[in-house]
Amino acid sequence: MSEPEHVLVIGAGLGGLRTVQGLRRSGFTGRISLVGAEEPPAYDRPPLSKQYLAGEWDRERIGLVADDEFDGLGVRTHFGRSAVALRPGGDTHEVELDDGSTLHADAIVLAVGVAPRRLSGQPDSAHLLRTVEDSTALRGTFDGASSLLVVGAGFIGAEVASTAVARGLRVTVLEADAVPMARVLGSRVGALAGRLISDGGADLRCGVSVSALTGSGATLSDGSTVDADAILVGVGARLDLDWLTTTGLDLAGGIPCDERGRVEGLAGVWAVGDAAAWTDPRYGDRPRHEHWTSATDQAAAVAADIAGAQPPPESVPYFWSDQFGLKIQLIGRPELADGLLALHGEGFDDGGDTGGEIKGTTIGYLRGDELVAVVGFGAARRIARYRKPLADRADRDTVLEFRDSLT
Numbered sequence: 001m002s003e004p005e006h007v008l009v010i011g012a013g014l015g016g017l018r019t020v021q022g023l024r025r026s027g028f029t030g031r032i033s034l035v036g037a038e039e040p041p042a043y044d045r046p047p048l049s050k051q052y053l054a055g056e057w058d059r060e061r062i063g064l065v066a067d068d069e070f071d072g073l074g075v076r077t078h079f080g081r082s083a084v085a086l087r088p089g090g091d092t093h094e095v096e097l098d099d100g101s102t103l104h105a106d107a108i109v110l111a112v113g114v115a116p117r118r119l120s121g122q123p124d125s126a127h128l129l130r131t132v133e134d135s136t137a138l139r140g141t142f143d144g145a146s147s148l149l150v151v152g153a154g155f156i157g158a159e160v161a162s163t164a165v166a167r168g169l170r171v172t173v174l175e176a177d178a179v180p181m182a183r184v185l186g187s188r189v190g191a192l193a194g195r196l197i198s199d200g201g202a203d204l205r206c207g208v209s210v211s212a213l214t215g216s217g218a219t220l221s222d223g224s225t226v227d228a229d230a231i232l233v234g235v236g237a238r239l240d241l242d243w244l245t246t247t248g249l250d251l252a253g254g255i256p257c258d259e260r261g262r263v264e265g266l267a268g269v270w271a272v273g274d275a276a277a278w279t280d281p282r283y284g285d286r287p288r289h290e291h292w293t294s295a296t297d298q299a300a301a302v303a304a305d306i307a308g309a310q311p312p313p314e315s316v317p318y319f320w321s322d323q324f325g326l327k328i329q330l331i332g333r334p335e336l337a338d339g340l341l342a343l344h345g346e347g348f349d350d351g352g353d354t355g356g357e358i359k360g361t362t363i364g365y366l367r368g369d370e371l372v373a374v375v376g377f378g379a380a381r382r383i384a385r386y387r388k389p390l391a392d393r394a395d396r397d398t399v400l401e402f403r404d405s406l407t
């Protein structure tokens with residue numbers, strides 16, 4: 001494939017910015033345009049539920065790229081504009097923006113992220129959290145509030161609960177499943193994550209669903225009510241890809257890509273980040289990761305692919321979450337697992353949550369005999385060591401030998 005003349009990156013968040021930086025770093029000298037629905041400067045999202053929400057970091061500190069570096073990238077920007085249609089062509093594709101203008105490029109990178117899911121009938125006063133404006137608004141609400149209701153005990157809900165408890169708010173967390181984060185961690189490890197929330201000072205109520213949200217709290221499916229000065233709805237994210245229907249792609253599971261991020265069936269189009277479903281060459285499926293490092297790693301790989309540069313080494317999916325004084329870190333693909341292996345620490349054994357100290361607890365996920373993921377609770381140094389057995393697809397005995405070599 002010869003180097004394209006014009007790369008058009010759609011979405012100016014983490015994946016989009018890192019793609020632009022990666023293109024220049026890979027020696028791409030052609031034209032680059034960047035379309036972003038949000039106003040600049042581009043910012044990083046993880047602090048929005050942590051340091052920025054807590055008021056510890058300001059807007060400047062969460063910037064994704066310094067102004068002078070951005071100026072040096074030589075990018076034509078269209079900020080505050082959304083792409084509303086992609087019309088594939090032979091050598092050149094056409095993208096329409098929401099002001100009716102059109103852009104043409106022979107390489108397109110879709111880096112459009114996801115949108116927060118709302119509850120039906122959700123009042124305007126209930127907060128969602130995806131953008132810096134959302135976080136600023138929630139932070140402002142904290143100032144005059146003494147209580148917070150968090151609907152959904154996923155990672156973002158738990159992080160906001162943690163930040164609010166630290167600010168002195170009385171926090172109730174409602175979760176429809178039997179334990180928090182079950183979809184990602186599985187039910188037994190999710191129970192441990194639930195204990196972290198409860199021990200951390202929030203009132204966690206699982207197995208309850210909300211039948212109505214009001215300006216002053218919620219009515220639950222069992223008829224009881226929860227009063228709160230502020231509400232955060234953290235019930236996950238949804239794909240926002242209707243504007244791509246003109247491509248004819250099946251977008252139900254995300255933008256379908258091969259293992260290099262090339263969109264299946266659309267030559268000259270790549271996708272990165274939360275909206276992209278890349279083929280995993282190790283397992284042959286096409287997962288979608290809403291992880292900071294996946295967006296970064298995919299951007300580097302796509303930039304190299306477009307520029308014809310050496311591809312970066314293959315990476316293992318990685319996610320972290322900071323809550324209640326601990327960093328939860330997850331490497332690999334826990335959703336593939338059918339078994340667990342207690343590795344280190346006091347919080348978990350083969351019977352599940354022990355009630356012991358959570359910090360330092362490290363758990364392996366097995367598919368059959370093969371290690372497919374490792375999660376650690378406040379176990380950063382250990383977790384890093386497990387990258388190699390994961391990359392090697394180590395079997396149970398090898399993992400146990402490895403574990404013993406660490407203790």
Ligand SMILES: Cc1cc2nc3c(=O)[nH]c(=O)nc-3n(C[C@H](O)[C@H](O)[C@H](O)COP(=O)(O)OP(=O)(O)OC[C@H]3O[C@@H](n4cnc5c(N)ncnc54)[C@H](O)[C@@H]3O)c2cc1C
Pocket residue numbers: 010011012013014015016035036037038044045046047048049081082083084111112113114129130131156243272273274275289290291292293295318319320321322
């Ligand atoms: C509150 C919060 C906390 C998080 N904490 C963590 C964490 O601790 N650890 C972790 O691993 N991950 C975390 N994440 C996830 C991480 O931030 C995302 O995985 C990452 O931002 C994905 O990058 P992206 O480029 O795919 O999407 P985004 O960063 O969302 O960027 C997409 C951009 O595209 C724009 N866009 C969308 N559609 C269009 C269009 N049609 N035209 C033009 N522009 C468009 C959007 O407005 C947005 O600016 C967190 C996310 C949030 C919201």
